[in-house]
């Protein structure tokens with residue numbers, strides 16, 4: 190995209206300046222996790238070198254500093270997703286934990302036999318299995334919403350399924366396997382009109398799209414810091430205030446209580462009611478540093494650049510015999526999923542790795558989606574703002590070389 194310089198951005202990411210197996214690293218596994226800029230690594234290191242103390246307990250200076258940085262990180266994160274209040278941002282380990290909190294708190298207290306939870310065929314296992322577990326515990330039922338061959342949610346089928354039995358619609362904002370951007374605002378409107386709550390799994394959206402939870406109108410939104418150039422171990426459950434207020438705690442322990450006695454305990458206010466125990470303080474600070482970092486980048490230009498890389502992949506892929514792209518969503522991020530006739534995805538992945546090219550192979554934690562396509566898995570190149578046209582050329586040179594080796 191015009192005016193966007195991925196080479197300049199690359200220089201902020203020390204891990205990218207290395208050789209792997211004798212070749213310059215070509216990192217194309219950004220949907221699994223993104224790399225971290227110097228600014229994030231420094232923020233975490235600075236915290237441990239200067240400010241480390243437990244939060245919210247402190248009658249001392251370090252604890253005050255740590256608490257301030259931790260709560261400022263929450264505010265930075267709240268602004269990033271346009272949360273009306275920072276108390277609606279609950280720190281969790283990642284998208285997986287966020288969804289499990291909702292299943293175990295909201296789900297366990299609200300669901301009863303005969304109720305339905307709709308999930309799409311596009312979902313990551315983390316937006317399927319927690320619902321299956323809570324369905325088994327409550328007598329509710331998980332019902333899949335069909336997707337098309339292109340890898341888009343069938344909205345007509347969703348409309349058909351939305352009856353009074355449906356209590357929740359759980360959908361990802363962006364598919365990790367195919368890159369599909371789902372019309373989450375429209376889906377939320379449809380679900381709400383039918384009286385259902387909406388959980389959006391935003392794990393793959395936050396690094397590519399502007400996310401505005403208020404505009405989407407959903408009840409819950411989940412994401413992981415590590416897919417947004419932040420550290421692992423920190424993520425966000427966002428919820429509507431009245432919905433969160435009405436939910437019972439999930440984990441019990443320190444920090445989440447107001448009073449504790451043997452005749453019963455009472456709960457702390459939001460967000461602390463859902464944050465039992467010592468949180469990942471450095472993780473939250475690292476995530477805020479990542480958000481500060483990207484706020485200095487034209488993210489719309491970055492997204493356009495990633496789509497250029499996808500387009501380049503589609504064109505180069507069309508020139509390779511036996512290569513088939515899986516899914517072709519009209520609205521997508523820069524994810525290119527494919528397979529090659531007669532070559533197992535994991536064998537191709539191994540040969541690419543020998544050339545320093547990192548891709549993901551396998552089912553991408555989306556086994557129902559792979560069964561929809563009748564595939565064991567795919568090879569997935571997922572692009573980020575620091576990838577270049579040269580990276581994509583390397584990938585296809587690598588694929589051609591691998592094909593020759595397979596005869």
Ligand code: PMP
Pocket residue numbers: 220221282283284285286313315316361363364365390392393413415554
């Ligand atoms: N949902 C989607 C769409 C994902 O891509 C991922 C990560 N691959 C997750 C959920 C789970 O995220 P985490 O493992 O960070 O909890």
